[in-house]
Amino acid sequence: MAAGGSSTLRVAVAAFIGMVVSAPAVFSVNPLLLKPMVAEFTWGRSTLAAGYVVAAPVMALLYLIIGPAFDRFGVRRILIPGTVIFGLSVAMFTQLDGSVWQFLLIKGIVAATGSLITGIAFGKVVSRHFSTNRGLMLGICLGGGGGLGMAVLPLIGDYVFVQFGWRATYFAMAMIAVAVGLPAALALPRDASGSRIAAVPETGLAAGVALRSPVFLMLLLTTFLACGVLNGAQAHMAAIMTDKGLSSKDAAISLSIYAAALMVGQFGIGWLLDRVASPKIAVPIFIVAFCGILLLHAGGTRVPLLLGAILLGLGAGSEYGVLPYMLTRYFGLKAFGTLYASIYAAAAIGTGVGPMSWASPLI
Numbered sequence: 001m002a003a004g005g006s007s008t009l010r011v012a013v014a015a016f017i018g019m020v021v022s023a024p025a026v027f028s029v030n031p032l033l034l035k036p037m038v039a040e041f042t043w044g045r046s047t048l049a050a051g052y053v054v055a056a057p058v059m060a061l062l063y064l065i066i067g068p069a070f071d072r073f074g075v076r077r078i079l080i081p082g083t084v085i086f087g088l089s090v091a092m093f094t095q096l097d098g099s100v101w102q103f104l105l106i107k108g109i110v111a112a113t114g115s116l117i118t119g120i121a122f123g124k125v126v127s128r129h130f131s132t133n134r135g136l137m138l139g140i141c142l143g144g145g146g147g148l149g150m151a152v153l154p155l156i157g158d159y160v161f162v163q164f165g166w167r168a169t170y171f172a173m174a175m176i177a178v179a180v181g182l183p184a185a186l187a188l189p190r191d192a193s194g195s196r197i198a199a200v201p202e203t204g205l206a207a208g209v210a211l212r213s214p215v216f217l218m219l220l221l222t223t224f225l226a227c228g229v230l231n232g233a234q235a236h237m238a239a240i241m242t243d244k245g246l247s248s249k250d251a252a253i254s255l256s257i258y259a260a261a262l263m264v265g266q267f268g269i270g271w272l273l274d275r276v277a278s279p280k281i282a283v284p285i286f287i288v289a290f291c292g293i294l295l296l297h298a299g300g301t302r303v304p305l306l307l308g309a310i311l312l313g314l315g316a317g318s319e320y321g322v323l324p325y326m327l328t329r330y331f332g333l334k335a336f337g338t339l340y341a342s343i344y345a346a347a348a349i350g351t352g353v354g355p356m357s358w359a360s361p362l363i
Contacts, residue, residue: 010187011129012137015122016145018079018184021177022122023114025149026090028259029157029173031238032252033166040166041098052235052351054104055111059348062115067341068207071334075121079185082116087178089113093170111348117181119146120340123324125188127336135325136271142324143266143317150259158252207335211342215330220346223323226286227350230316233293234258235351237312240296241305254306258313265317281322289315 019025037043069078089110096103119142130137153173160169210216237258238251246254265285272281288311295308327339 007189008129011125011189012141014184014187015126015141018117018181018188019119019122019142019145020149020152021117021181021184022119022146022149023086023117024119025146025153026086026173026177027114028150028234028255029154029169031235031255032154032157032161032248033169034236034239035242036161036166037096041096043100047100047103051104051107055107056349056351058108058111059115059351060345062112063120063341063345063348066115067120067337067339067344070121070124070337070341071207074190075125076185076188076190078116079121079188080182082113083181083185084178086110086113086117087174087181089174090177091171091174094167096167115344117177118344119324120337120344123340124337127324127328127333129189134328135269136267138324139267139269139271143263143269147259147263147266147317150262151256152259154252154255154259158249162248205331205334207338210331210335210339213331216339216342219323219326219343223343224346224350226289226319227347229293229350230289230312230319231347231351233296233312234316237296237309244300244305246302246305250302250306254309257306258309258316261310261313262317265314265319267317269318269322285315285318285322287315289319 038047066078089106089112092106092109096106122145123138123142126137126141127134153176156176157169157173160172205213237254238248241251241254242248269281269285292308292311292313292315295304295311299305299308323343324340327336327343331339
């Protein structure tokens with residue numbers, strides 16, 4: 001841990017809370033609202049899947065801009081206004097009137113603003129202020145915080161949806177993102193310049209060198225393929241559950257179970273990476289995720305379907321936990337924002353393609 005125990009604790013707590021209401025956590029409510037929106041507007045599910053395709057290049061492009069900006073200006077200066085803008089953009093979903101083009105436009109805006117509120121920001125802050133036990137702290141802050149948000153927000157969303165409908169659910173998510181996320185952003189240190197908090201020196205490879213590395217290119221390809229499969233399954237998970245006879249409550253529970261398993265996977269892999277820093281650790285991760293997908297596809301009753309959600313979450317969480325740690329160990333901290341943003345860009349493209357590949361059998 002870097003010097004200054006109380007200061008680094010502040011960083012960890014702020015990052016954890018910020019990840020609870022980060023963009024991926026807020027987006028975890030989307031699968032719950034898929035079928036109600038389709039029913040109201042008489043869209044095919046491929047229309048909503050097309051929203052992911054629109055969002056993917058927007059997020060990928062913005063990640064490539066935001067990452068270097070974090071490296072240059074610091075996280076706090078971008079995260080504070082970004083949190084407010086993101087909340088306002090999510091609230092725009094309440095104004096949908098059935099126009100597909102309006103939906104795709106808003107989806108693109110939310111994707112753009114959501115690129116500001118992700119693990120790129122919090123991962124950079126945590127990595128900069130922790131040297132020893134970095135894998136564990138990344139697992140706790142990114143995995144624990146993000147997993148908690150993805151576990152709790154769908155349950156809150158389901159309650160609001162049952163009581164007030166899907167529009168109110170989007171409004172509630174927007175308000176929660178700002179009310180919780182803004183204080184967390186304000187609590188982060190001024191890490192670009194003039195910081196009074198001791199931090200790990202930002203040494204390592206320059207961005208241009210690291211981006212051309214075969215190791216980094218392999219990480220990009222792996223991220224793209226894995227996120228296409230894993231997020232494609234997660235995006236349709238609630239619909240898969242209800243299509244196979246489970247209730248909407250069970251569908252919400254499956255999303256929360258998935259998120260809880262995601263959190264366990266990231267926490268566990270972070271602890272393990274501090275002790276076994278080997279890329280071979282990814283092999284069992286993919287096997288677990290594959291088994292989860294098989295159960296979601298073939299399962300017909302509650303137990304195997306929920307078990308599939310657990311295994312998928314464990315695999316996805318472990319994969320997400322490996323990436324930031326491996327970046328800091330292979331390439332250092334000098335260009336972490338740029339490199340992690342590139343990983344997020346590959347993930348965004350995979351996430352955009354994945355849901356469409358799952359849509360056809362579900363229309």
